[in-house]
Amino acid sequence: MPDRLVTSNVAIGPELIPGARNAVRVCLQLKSEERITIITDEATCDIAAALQAEVDEIGAEHAVFVLENYARRPLTGMPQDVLEDLAQSQVSIFAAQSQPGELTARMQMSDVVNKKHIRHGHMVNITRQIMMEGMRADFHAIDALSQRLIERARHTGRIKCQTPHGTDFEAEFSPKLKWLKTSGIITPEKWGNLPGGEIFTAPANTNGIFVVDGVVGDYLCSKYGDLHDTPLTIAVKNNRIVDLRCDHKELLDDFRAYTSTDENSNRVGEFAIGTNTACTRVIGNILQDEKIPGVHIAFGHPYAEHTGADWKSKTHIDCVGRDFDIWFDDEQVMKRGKFV
Numbered sequence: 001m002p003d004r005l006v007t008s009n010v011a012i013g014p015e016l017i018p019g020a021r022n023a024v025r026v027c028l029q030l031k032s033e034e035r036i037t038i039i040t041d042e043a044t045c046d047i048a049a050a051l052q053a054e055v056d057e058i059g060a061e062h063a064v065f066v067l068e069n070y071a072r073r074p075l076t077g078m079p080q081d082v083l084e085d086l087a088q089s090q091v092s093i094f095a096a097q098s099q100p101g102e103l104t105a106r107m108q109m110s111d112v113v114n115k116k117h118i119r120h121g122h123m124v125n126i127t128r129q130i131m132m133e134g135m136r137a138d139f140h141a142i143d144a145l146s147q148r149l150i151e152r153a154r155h156t157g158r159i160k161c162q163t164p165h166g167t168d169f170e171a172e173f174s175p176k177l178k179w180l181k182t183s184g185i186i187t188p189e190k191w192g193n194l195p196g197g198e199i200f201t202a203p204a205n206t207n208g209i210f211v212v213d214g215v216v217g218d219y220l221c222s223k224y225g226d227l228h229d230t231p232l233t234i235a236v237k238n239n240r241i242v243d244l245r246c247d248h249k250e251l252l253d254d255f256r257a258y259t260s261t262d263e264n265s266n267r268v269g270e271f272a273i274g275t276n277t278a279c280t281r282v283i284g285n286i287l288q289d290e291k292i293p294g295v296h297i298a299f300g301h302p303y304a305e306h307t308g309a310d311w312k313s314k315t316h317i318d319c320v321g322r323d324f325d326i327w328f329d330d331e332q333v334m335k336r337g338k339f340v
Helices: 014-027 043-060 080-086 104-118 128-132 139-153 218-224 251-257
Strands: 036-040 061-066 091-095 120-122 158-162 169-171 180-182 198-201 205-212 230-235 240-245 269-274 296-300 316-320 324-327 331-334
Touching: 014 043, 014 128, 014 139, 036 043, 043 061, 043 091, 043 128, 061 080, 080 230, 080 296, 091 104, 104 120, 139 180, 198 324, 205 316, 218 251, 218 316, 240 251, 251 269, 269 316
Parallel strands: 036 061, 036 091, 091 120
Antiparallel strands: 158 169, 158 324, 169 205, 180 198, 198 269, 205 230, 230 240, 269 296, 296 316, 324 331
16 A cells, blocks of 8 residues: 555654645646655655645645655666556656666656656655755746746757856757756646756757766765866767766766766767756755756756657766856857846
8 A cells, every 4th residue: 555654753844845835736736636646765755744745735635655665775667556556646746865776767657657648746866955945936937937048949059158167068959859848837748857947958969068066967966966176077079978087086987887878878868958046056966956047968868758859868967067158049148157
């Protein structure tokens, strides 16, 4: 049977309630006649309990799964009980911490979400800090900003970005590859991370130097945190990594190994611009930091099911920098991390 968090003495901190209310009522727009599946883990039960409390108040039917009760971590696949329950719901939330090698399990979950057109909030590596910062944003205002930006991006052939820390990077775009908005207001057409606040696509081509002095994604994020003092410098040519430099040898080795997993793990699969103006500083967590106004790129899986890319990868790792200047074609839209 699915778990019941609130009735198993999980304390709900009052500081979590505003973010949980935003997630359930504003971002996912849960209705009392709908059903929701909440997937969590032991480390994140307090946040999941706050989310469940909001669901209880709305009166929607729901199930909660604590992953350790159904499979050993790290997951080799998403437990079948979870997938079967998910397929019955109109809304879902994944609020759990990532572990090495679990991306495939999360992809199995997103396959069901995509097939069933579930309004899904993806809160991988969510923390109390993020619930109190990025999840308290005005998501309607972020959605309006994201919409204005994406309308311009869809008519842009090239985007160039630079930072005072050494980034000098240019992306080219194809009308065959779709731009998508994940502003925090989630629809059946595309699930989104929470907190939301970005537009993204799979670029047709990219070239240049990208300095990662913010954070890297997946499980490497929790291992290395804020890279301000040990930035990773990535040289890209024709959408592929051609050189990596970093004074932190272990980080360099881990990132090189991750981006060598399969034939497309070192290929730029995502070019994105953060739009969550409530996120003003790097905190060392990719879930929030990739929403900071600026550019982030990702190597690996290009979300082909949404962007229209004709390739795939088993991996996906985001890379975030700081203090961007951005130009759409020749028109500047951001200066030192502020939209102009």
